[in-house]
Every structure is written in structure tokens, then in C-alpha cells.
Amino acid sequence: MKAGALFKPIKNFDNNLAHLYEHYLILDFHRKLGLDTASTFGWVGGKTFEDYLFIDYGFYNPKIEKSFTDYLSQKKDFNEKQILEALSIINLEDKIKYRITNLELLISQLEELENMPWNIDKNSQKPLPKVIKQIKQQEPSYITTTIKLNSDDPNLHKLFLRFKVIIDDIIQRNLDSNYPNYSQGFSPITIWNEGKYADFIKVNAFEAVEHNAILKLCQNTIKNFDLEKNYQNIKHHFDYFREEPLWQDVQIDYYKYSGVITNNQKIAQLATIDNLQQILNKLSFEISKTNQDDFDSLV
Numbered sequence: 001m002k003a004g005a006l007f008k009p010i011k012n013f014d015n016n017l018a019h020l021y022e023h024y025l026i027l028d029f030h031r032k033l034g035l036d037t038a039s040t041f042g043w044v045g046g047k048t049f050e051d052y053l054f055i056d057y058g059f060y061n062p063k064i065e066k067s068f069t070d071y072l073s074q075k076k077d078f079n080e081k082q083i084l085e086a087l088s089i090i091n092l093e094d095k096i097k098y099r100i101t102n103l104e105l106l107i108s109q110l111e112e113l114e115n116m117p118w119n120i121d122k123n124s125q126k127p128l129p130k131v132i133k134q135i136k137q138q139e140p141s142y143i144t145t146t147i148k149l150n151s152d153d154p155n156l157h158k159l160f161l162r163f164k165v166i167i168d169d170i171i172q173r174n175l176d177s178n179y180p181n182y183s184q185g186f187s188p189i190t191i192w193n194e195g196k197y198a199d200f201i202k203v204n205a206f207e208a209v210e211h212n213a214i215l216k217l218c219q220n221t222i223k224n225f226d227l228e229k230n231y232q233n234i235k236h237h238f239d240y241f242r243e244e245p246l247w248q249d250v251q252i253d254y255y256k257y258s259g260v261i262t263n264n265q266k267i268a269q270l271a272t273i274d275n276l277q278q279i280l281n282k283l284s285f286e287i288s289k290t291n292q293d294d295f296d297s298l299v
Contacts, residue, residue: 143203
């Protein structure tokens with residue numbers, strides 16, 4: 001696995017502009033990869049603080065690291081459509097409605113931030129004017145998706161403990177492509193009715209969305225997912241999961257939350273195309289409204 005983190009100093013940039021730049025890069029890179037690949041490549045995340053912006057990543061396939069390195073060195077087309085999409089995510093994350101006061105100046109500042117080298121602790125020469133204005137506080141609509149494995153096979157339950165990470169990512173990438181949203185995370189897996197089925201929940205913040213639209217998106221995403229095409233990336237994931245020393249204690253949490261005794265080596269051994277496809281075939285979804293008080297179980 002290839003993992004790391006990058007930073008840029010942002011002291012002289014408006015913090016909201018730097019935050020928008022963070023989300024723009026992540027959205028744009030996912031789309032450059034293409035949805036199927038982006039679903040199983042690993043992750044790219046970010047965090048914007050007062051003085052520094054960070055991008056972190058982890059790639060199960062070394063070829064994707066080169067794609068990411070190439071992407072960072074390429075000139076970005078900061079277009080209005082993706083800028084507004086990134087702004088919508090910030091609205092949901094911060095629970096604040098923002099407005100761009102000068103799009104041309106904002107793009108110019110994004111380009112200036114883009115031209116600053118990564119991992120060099122040197123600020124721009126002077127503070128830049130703010131071009132993102134706070135309009136009002138706004139509470140998002142929080143939607144819970146329960147992802148249920150309808151099987152009593154204990155081996156599929158064991159595989160589901162880890163495969164859920166990829167399932168969540170497959171669905172999340174498709175959500176990102178269709179609706180402004182901000183992922184709040186997902187819960188550990190619970191085994192129900194003496195092993196009759198297993199499930200976990202994921203929670204997302206939306207501006208406004210119909211429950212049935214999210215249900216159909218989840219169903220179609222899994223139905224149309226090409227496991228054979230993506231299996232090599234998934235295999236890289238489980239190969240790393242099997243060997244990574246820092247992840248060997250995850251079996252404690254599996255027992256703590258799910259009551260399952262297993263280990264990384266056993267789970268990776270179960271990750272055959274046949275077993276993975278069985279899980280995908282046996283998934284169902286339930287959509288409901290929730291609120292922030294219900295987030296305690298998320299990780």
C-alpha cells in the first residue's frame with residue numbers, strides 16, 4: 001500500500017477558500033479516475049485548519065499513486081460547476097450557507113493556491129480578500145442508510161466485516177456524483193437474530209433529497225457494479241489488510257461490536273470473487289431520516 005500526506009500553508013488565504021480547494025481536489029480526482037476505479041482504489045481525504053491544509057491518501061494499487069501524483073502536477077480547470085458542488089459540501093459540513101461574492105476573483109485565488117508547491121512551508125506574500133460570504137446557519141437533512149446482508153452464512157458475515165468498507169465507498173462515490181452530500185461515517189456491523197442476518201448503517205447530510213431516490217441509487221449502484229472488472233483493486237485491498245501489522249488488532253473491535261471471532265488472514269482468505277458476489281447479491285437497503293443525536297455509533 002502507498003500512503004502519505006501533503007500540506008500547503010494557507011495563512012494568507014481565506015480559510016473558506018482553502019476548504020473549498022480541498023473538496024474540489026478530492027471531487028475532481030475521483031472523476032478523473034472514473035467511478036468504477038474510484039470505488040475501489042483506496043482513499044483521498046483532506047482537512048483544512050487555520051494555517052494549513054492537508055491532503056491524505058492511501059492506495060492499494062501502486063498504479064493509482066502515479067495517477068494521483070500526475071494529477072497533482074497537472075493544471076486544474078477550476079470550473080464554476082465543480083466549484084459550486086464543492087461549496088455545497090462545505091455548506092453541509094459546516095451547517096452554514098455560503099455565497100461566492102466574486103467568482104472570477106475566487107478562481108484566481110484558487111489558481112494562486114494551486115500554484116503553491118506541496119510540503120513547502122512558505123506563505124503567499126500578502127493576505128487575500130475574502131470572496132466567500134457566510135449567509136446564514138442551516139441544518140442539513142440527515143439520512144440513514146441501513147445496508148443489510150440477508151444471509152446466515154458465518155463465513156459471509158466474517159467477509160462482510162471488511163468488505164463493508166468497499167461497499168460504503170462504492171455507494172459514497174455514486175452519491176457524490178449525483179447529490180451534494182457530506183458523509184458522517186458508518187457504524188460497526190451488527191449480527192442479528194442469532195446469526196440470521198448482519199447490517200451496518202451509514203449517515204449522510206443532504207440539502208434536500210427524496211428517500212426513494214437514495215434507495216434506488218443504492219440498489220442500482222450494487223446491481224451495476226462490475227466485480228470482475230474491479231476485482232484486482234479489491235484483491236490489493238485484502239492483500240494489504242491481511243499483512244499490515246498496524247491493522248492486526250482490528251479483530252478485537254470485530255468481536256466487541258459484532259461478536260465474531262476471526263482475524264485478518266481468515267477474512268482475506270474468504271475474499272474470493274464467488275464470496276464477494278454472494279454478498280453483493282444478498283444486500284438490501286432501508287432509508288430513514290435521522291438527526292445528529294444518533295451519530296454516536298458511527299466510526
